[in-house]
Amino acid sequence: MNRAEKVELLDQIEQWNDADEFSRCIEAIEAIPETERDYLLTVKLSRAYSNLAVLGDHGERGTDSEVDRKLIQHAIQLLETVRPQGEDDPYWNARMGYSCLMAYNSANTAYEYAKRWLALAPGDPDAQKLFRDCEEYLEEEKVMQIDLKEREKIIREETPLPTDDDILGHVKVHIDQYFGVYAQILTDHSNPEYPIEITIIPPRLEHDYYTLVTVGLSRHRMHFSEERREENLERAELLINLPPDWKLTKDALKDETWYWPIRMMLATAYFSIEDPNVCLESRATLMEGENGVPFAEGTDLRGEILFWPGPFGQDAFACRLPGGEEVNFYQVIPLYREELQYKLEHGADALLDLCSDESLEVIDPHRLNVVTDREQIGYDPAEMDNAAEQIKKIRTLHLPVDELDACNLMAFYLGWAIKRGQMSNPFLSQYREVVEAVRTGNGPDLRAFIRNRLNGKLSTQAFDRRGSGFAQWYAQNDRSNPYVYRRDCRNIALTELKDRAWRSVAEKEAAYLLLSYTEKNLQCVEQLLDERFHTYLETVFEDDPEERVARAAEGKPAVIPDWDGPLTCYASDRIAQDGCKIQLMYRVFPEREDMGWESGWAFYSGDEESIYGEGDNYYESHCGYYDIRDICRIDPDIIRFLNLPYGTSQMLGEDGAWYEVIDEDQDEEEP
Structure with missing residues (x-):
């Protein structure tokens, strides 16, 4: 494109922009190869996307419509690509x-750019107006924060405790204590006998989303069987989490676009009240509508599953009433048809294994389907952290850190684990x-090591069993x-940055990315990890394999000193303690998270039932995890089988030869 053509195009773009024909601007600019677009065209393209997101072509979005978040984020991303040229340009900052x-x-981020724009063009009335507008918005936000703090103070300190028989009073106290201080209450009178209130808790630190919790369902007792009475499941309340930009005004809730999640939750509540055969509990699933129709236009979500509200901690799961009864809280999560079918066929745990907890934490009408979009999601249950995700957050929030700092927390953790001797044998063999x-x-800078040699990821497979x-x-x-871990590191950073003005809840939530990679912080984090590890060993960890010594291996020579695979196997005491010959061995798929330490091999003498008795009880007391090298010292004949694939099963015949056992029901591939 020569100079004359570019001038003509820019003039045409301005005409289209003035005529509110933003799509034509986008089409014309994007027709030019990205490598040939200069700084000015990129900024004009961003403007077109921004205007399309807010106004729409010819004002079709109106003045009260929701901003298209994807388009506006794309506009910001385009500006980010030319940040070096634009930081000192008034128009770019505008x-x-x-x-x-x-x-x-929050207006915090916009305020910083408005301030920069005004500094570069102090006489520009538009810069002055944006600056004033941002100041007013920030003042309003400050007042709202003060109001919430005052309300929290009243609830925490001045609200009298409910009487013993005031079930809903206890429920509200529980909500404020474990879910957050509610700023608004909606009331539904669909069933006059059981009116249901919905408390609305605004976005806050650790939970940057709205949480809506019912109050009133717990007046109804569900009819669980006598056998389950001791589980205290008769009373319940429901909750949903909605994105921080979800519209919850009275006018907005007249539109099904915003109301349907509330309708879904209320329908579930009234369903259990009106049908004595319906009992709500964690992992229960429900279909919406006679034919499983979607909840609303614009989404294909159509079923639902209930779970304990894990993001709020186990203490939030139930409110214990003075008389000993409990009110259970269940999070309502809408599902796609394929997800619902998958749960019915494989179980709730199998469904959860397809995605991270966070992907279902907040309702997103357009989220990926964890069954049909499994490959695109690419969820790895062994993944602890991923630099790419943190870099994306750094860019989105405009954090003042180097992108290598995306690996800081992983480097702190990996260094601590190495020093404490927690690495898996495969990791040691590869990175000794x-x-x-x-x-x-x-040692080297572990951040660079993680980025360059671990592909920017840290996995549980890098560690031994503990x-x-x-x-x-x-x-x-x-x-x-x-x-x-991430929350603890965030709190360390918040203490260091106590005087910083945070631009949004999301930025404050990401404060861990501002925890610099220094010796002081390293020592602080390692001390924290030591404390948490001690708590883990005392409260969670059981059956330490290092405490299960294979006495039958004592005095026998090492036979696989260079073994570079996972060190742990499962064996009966007939092998590990009595030194019996192995008669049966098979290799199962370990959980992916455990593949660094667990080989999947199990070894038996074949006479365990006659020695320990029939049934599964002997497994708990007479079997356990052992070092596979010790088991090989006891019976070296098995060494040649150790690299056989998962799903293998071998049995020793009476003639002393090993034979493969074919199990037609066993999957040949990892589930």
């Missing part, structure tokens, strides 16, 4: 300011030089665990 004001719940260097105090178990409990975002 576009950033307007876009951020529309994209985020790094492990030894770290242990002697001469290390992997601890990582899954503490560092793998177990939301129901009160000690979560």
